[in-house]
Amino acid sequence: MTTSQEKQLMGTEPNDHGYRSYSLGEFTFTRDEHFAHIEWPTGRHVMAVEPFLKALMRDIAWNFFYGTVNFDSVIGTVNHYGDVDLFAGRFNEDYRRAEIDHLENFPHDEIKATFEAMLGDWVNASFDPFAAPQETGSAYGDKDGDNVAAVTRTRVTATRMVGLPEDEPLRSDESGFPVNRMFADVDQSEPEVTFEAGYEKEVSAFSLFKYLSRSDVTWNPSVVTVCKDSLYCPTTEEFILPIIHGNDRVEWFIQLSDEIIWEVADRETGRPRANVVMKAGDCAAMPADIRHQGYSPKRSMLLVWENNSAALPQMIARGETPNVPVVF
Amino acid sequence: MPEYKTVFGSLTNYEKGGVEIINDQAQNYVFSNFFEVASHSKPWEKVAVAKNMEYVIEAIRADGVSPWRIASHDEFALVMDGSVTIDLLDPDSVTVGSDTTGSIAVNGEPSGTKMGQIVAGRGHMALLPANRCYRMSAATASVVLLQTIVGPDTVQRWAEICQTH
Numbered sequence A: 001m002t003t004s005q006e007k008q009l010m011g012t013e014p015n016d017h018g019y020r021s022y023s024l025g026e027f028t029f030t031r032d033e034h035f036a037h038i039e040w041p042t043g044r045h046v047m048a049v050e051p052f053l054k055a056l057m058r059d060i061a062w063n064f065f066y067g068t069v070n071f072d073s074v075i076g077t078v079n080h081y082g083d084v085d086l087f088a089g090r091f092n093e094d095y096r097r098a099e100i101d102h103l104e105n106f107p108h109d110e111i112k113a114t115f116e117a118m119l120g121d122w123v124n125a126s127f128d129p130f131a132a133p134q135e136t137g138s139a140y141g142d143k144d145g146d147n148v149a150a151v152t153r154t155r156v157t158a159t160r161m162v163g164l165p166e167d168e169p170l171r172s173d174e175s176g177f178p179v180n181r182m183f184a185d186v187d188q189s190e191p192e193v194t195f196e197a198g199y200e201k202e203v204s205a206f207s208l209f210k211y212l213s214r215s216d217v218t219w220n221p222s223v224v225t226v227c228k229d230s231l232y233c234p235t236t237e238e239f240i241l242p243i244i245h246g247n248d249r250v251e252w253f254i255q256l257s258d259e260i261i262w263e264v265a266d267r268e269t270g271r272p273r274a275n276v277v278m279k280a281g282d283c284a285a286m287p288a289d290i291r292h293q294g295y296s297p298k299r300s301m302l303l304v305w306e307n308n309s310a311a312l313p314q315m316i317a318r319g320e321t322p323n324v325p326v327v328f
Numbered sequence B: 001m002p003e004y005k006t007v008f009g010s011l012t013n014y015e016k017g018g019v020e021i022i023n024d025q026a027q028n029y030v031f032s033n034f035f036e037v038a039s040h041s042k043p044w045e046k047v048a049v050a051k052n053m054e055y056v057i058e059a060i061r062a063d064g065v066s067p068w069r070i071a072s073h074d075e076f077a078l079v080m081d082g083s084v085t086i087d088l089l090d091p092d093s094v095t096v097g098s099d100t101t102g103s104i105a106v107n108g109e110p111s112g113t114k115m116g117q118i119v120a121g122r123g124h125m126a127l128l129p130a131n132r133c134y135r136m137s138a139a140t141a142s143v144v145l146l147q148t149i150v151g152p153d154t155v156q157r158w159a160e161i162c163q164t165h
């Protein structure tokens, strides 16, 4: 990295509220007590800083995820798996019509480093962007310490199955994962596993419900089992998904407990297409040409199912992937 | 402190949501409920409830004793209702081609070395390791969700199980 890039990463000197400003290409990011201000040559946008930081946290922790991560109806990123677009108004048909939308492409490492520096500076000691509303302090106010442990969490990515020797560990009181207040009634028993000598690495099972009942974060899909490129990414959800996800491929939701309501809109324009109400046992595909945002009244268990095939980005770029998983 | 009740469904007690269309077609969401699917299935029928290219999630009504099966890749069984016992066997001679996807049925009782047994209840996830034989049994009707790849015995009856309007 060049010296000017390093300087850019450090941000400006702190403003009157104690926060640094950051720039990426022609975009600038500034925060005050209440808001994140994003400016670009043809326009500007304001977001309440709490939803902004919650969205920024997901975008970083998921490495820009699959496809489009909309922070709201104006700001967001598109992952090209190596480089990343930062945009304003690109997926908002009125901004497009007014020609005030803006998009710049950055190497993955550059935008990631800038976003990480911004998140680190803008999150105060009492705020956890991954937590449910009643489980965190406020995001607002003047600069007041930092919360490095919370903002540097990475998502769990098992290579075969969590709990196997040499794979990601299970969760327990001892490892710092108590049962969440909304899952106090979830059975904590483990499966009975008996194995013959030499087969302990293959005869394995764990309680997924116990594991999920002890998740300390919301809206953070983590890989628990891997069948080639088929990834089970269950997550616990409470309140609102902090981003509006415009996947570049089909993804699936399997509702394991309780209820989530999904608002589905067109991926390009943001025009509403459907509401999908999911209760325990329900299965639904999210087509590849939509954006979705979930609302979970009670903390719930959601199995997000992804296809991580390395061939998909090229197929998507060539327009060879279907928007729906099955036609009937 | 409010007391929260976590709602899990079961074969005999589930509530279904649905797609509320604004400007779209319900079929695009391939919406079903795996308890409902399993309640209409024959024992051990492998009915796809989710599919992404070659990958699939099957809802299986576990009831009685299944035939032995084997796959060339890992599969994962998540029990969503009831209790399922899984026996694992390291086979002497039964094999499956590395390009075969999904599991295939094994005729009769394969010979081999017993690897162990898993008794899984609701919410428990078990590894069905590649190139090993497995057999499931359930004393009462139970439900398994299987993470696997489309195979010769995968049943796809989307029009029957999915919301169409």
Ligand SMILES: [Fe+2]
Pocket: A245, A247, A251, A286, A292
């Ligand atoms: Fe998504």
